[in-house]
Amino acid sequence: MVRKLGYPFALSCTVALALAAAPAGADPIDLTNISGTWQNPVGGSNVAGEGTPAISWGDGLLPDSGYLRAKVAQENLIKASGTPYSILRSTQFFEFGGRIADAASDGSTVRVPGALIQPILSDDVVAVLADVALSPPVNGIVEVGGPERFSFEDFIARALSVTNDKRKVVVDPHGRYFGTELQENSLVTGDKARIGKTRFDAWNNRSNATR
Numbered sequence: 001m002v003r004k005l006g007y008p009f010a011l012s013c014t015v016a017l018a019l020a021a022a023p024a025g026a027d028p029i030d031l032t033n034i035s036g037t038w039q040n041p042v043g044g045s046n047v048a049g050e051g052t053p054a055i056s057w058g059d060g061l062l063p064d065s066g067y068l069r070a071k072v073a074q075e076n077l078i079k080a081s082g083t084p085y086s087i088l089r090s091t092q093f094f095e096f097g098g099r100i101a102d103a104a105s106d107g108s109t110v111r112v113p114g115a116l117i118q119p120i121l122s123d124d125v126v127a128v129l130a131d132v133a134l135s136p137p138v139n140g141i142v143e144v145g146g147p148e149r150f151s152f153e154d155f156i157a158r159a160l161s162v163t164n165d166k167r168k169v170v171v172d173p174h175g176r177y178f179g180t181e182l183q184e185n186s187l188v189t190g191d192k193a194r195i196g197k198t199r200f201d202a203w204n205n206r207s208n209a210t211r
Helices: 031-042 066-079 094-103 122-133 152-161 200-209
Strands: 054-058 085-090 109-112 140-145 168-171
Touching (some): 085 122, 094 152, 109 152, 122 140, 152 168, 152 200
Parallel strands (some): 054 085, 085 140, 109 168
């Protein structure tokens, strides 16, 4: 049973998936509102029931970014709920390269950070999410990322090539990602991460073939 324009309400279920995104936009992010709106999905048996894994999704811990602080706030609510959980933290999706470029554009130039990025196909994330949801809760974080690491400049240039976008991509030492400056490895996974199967060029070629 689903309330229209509201959160799922299950009388009983085995797994509750909390996939709501943190609001993207400029600071300040209203963390009080984040906490309030998430009390329903993680607040107890009215959604998940006793002993049920709640699974969420984030993409990094960068405290200067209001958007990513909001994701951490969501994760902390899950951790404090008293319900067994697994948090799936994904790197950026292939499909969002164009949106990142738009946010970083200055006319015909896209200014990006001098950092690495490890993008992943969204379908590969869904496959890992399904596996995590059907496995015992780990009461911790599971990371997932793509099979390749690119410079930010290279990834955005490749992403723009998908739509034959001719904007020039340049590295800006102070370029920001969701409001925060990056270290070289801020957006890549750790050694124990799950790794997606699809390489960017394979996805790109498949995307071009369907046009």
